[in-house]
Amino acid sequence: MGAGASSTQEAVANATEEELGNVLASLPLEQLQKIAEVVQECDGSEAQAANAPQKGKVRREGVSAQSMSDDLRKNWQKPFHEKPPEVREKIKTIISSNDKLQTLFGHLTDDAVFEVIDAMASKSVEVGSNVIVQGQDGDNFYIVDEGNLDVYVKRGDSDACKVLELGPGGMFGELALLYNAPRAATVTATTAVELWYLDQASFQIMLSTAENVKTFEHESFLSEIDIFKGLTKYEIEELSEKLQAEEFDDGEVIVKEGDEADKFYLLQDGEAKVFISGPGGETEIGYYQNPGEFFGEIGILTNSARAATVRAFGIGGCSTLSIGKDDFRKILAPMMAPIREHIKSYPKRPEEF
Numbered sequence: 001m002g003a004g005a006s007s008t009q010e011a012v013a014n015a016t017e018e019e020l021g022n023v024l025a026s027l028p029l030e031q032l033q034k035i036a037e038v039v040q041e042c043d044g045s046e047a048q049a050a051n052a053p054q055k056g057k058v059r060r061e062g063v064s065a066q067s068m069s070d071d072l073r074k075n076w077q078k079p080f081h082e083k084p085p086e087v088r089e090k091i092k093t094i095i096s097s098n099d100k101l102q103t104l105f106g107h108l109t110d111d112a113v114f115e116v117i118d119a120m121a122s123k124s125v126e127v128g129s130n131v132i133v134q135g136q137d138g139d140n141f142y143i144v145d146e147g148n149l150d151v152y153v154k155r156g157d158s159d160a161c162k163v164l165e166l167g168p169g170g171m172f173g174e175l176a177l178l179y180n181a182p183r184a185a186t187v188t189a190t191t192a193v194e195l196w197y198l199d200q201a202s203f204q205i206m207l208s209t210a211e212n213v214k215t216f217e218h219e220s221f222l223s224e225i226d227i228f229k230g231l232t233k234y235e236i237e238e239l240s241e242k243l244q245a246e247e248f249d250d251g252e253v254i255v256k257e258g259d260e261a262d263k264f265y266l267l268q269d270g271e272a273k274v275f276i277s278g279p280g281g282e283t284e285i286g287y288y289q290n291p292g293e294f295f296g297e298i299g300i301l302t303n304s305a306r307a308a309t310v311r312a313f314g315i316g317g318c319s320t321l322s323i324g325k326d327d328f329r330k331i332l333a334p335m336m337a338p339i340r341e342h343i344k345s346y347p348k349r350p351e352e353f
Helices: 003-014 017-025 029-049 070-075 085-097 099-105 110-119 174-179 200-211 217-223 233-242 297-302 325-331 333-343
Strands: 121-125 130-132 140-146 149-153 161-166 186-189 193-199 244-248 253-255 263-278 281-288 309-324
Touching: 085 099, 085 110, 085 140, 110 200, 140 200, 149 233, 161 233, 174 200, 174 233, 193 200, 217 233, 233 309, 233 325, 244 263, 253 263, 263 325, 281 309, 297 325, 297 333, 309 325, 325 333
Parallel strands: none
Antiparallel strands: 121 193, 130 186, 140 193, 149 161, 149 186, 244 309, 253 309, 263 281, 263 309
């Protein structure tokens, strides 16, 4: 690792969470690109120090900084749109009370949050108007002040379908700016709407570069799984936000035969074995070893109890990503046909676990 990377590691290691945003903002692009590697290395060291993974342990996300040109940094001037104190506090309260907004703002100091608030401009939208349109380039990030909006996603030649409703305190428009990709959805006002927005350059410099702690690790992982390749980037992002990372020791039960089917599981790494009980005791009927293999869907789809037991296997056990049954049904509704088709390939009795 070169001298630049070493100094980056030292800066990150010595920074408090509150100072980390300022550390990142001062670094050149090449060093920003090293940060994800540094954090992953730190995470690995912490896991080894723990000696044995704990069930239900939530993994700390890595830092992912959005690339941008030096010209953008050099030529950018921070916008300022004056607001009454009560309006500034109202926006601050919205940011503090919204988990998704905390992903973007959570590690900024109060002063830095108010700087972003001061950079936001207002926008009025008439009922029936589109604020953003799927496929178009991203220009702004939005926070809903008043009113309601519907979010639509179109797949191929089919009609767009509504996937989400937004109200006061909601946010949208960040995906295209984070990914430097076209809009992944259309957002339409269902009432008269008042919005606060931040332009793309200001978003990337004030949030995405300096304080984008939202990693793309889960999104990248999900995008490589065949069963999810029909999802849009918007839906992948929604799915990743609901995933819970858990680690299981060798022999530890992940799901138990006869229990309620309350979660859907994805194998992230390690191995797991599947067992069913019978007159002669347990019989092994399945084996998971490839990242992205999944289980638990049939019990959710059929509202039936687990029909088998799954245990972590091998040195180091396994890591999974899980999602609750309600979010599974909502977010993965577009994928039910391929999921049901996949079920037919199971070499076991028809009940799922």
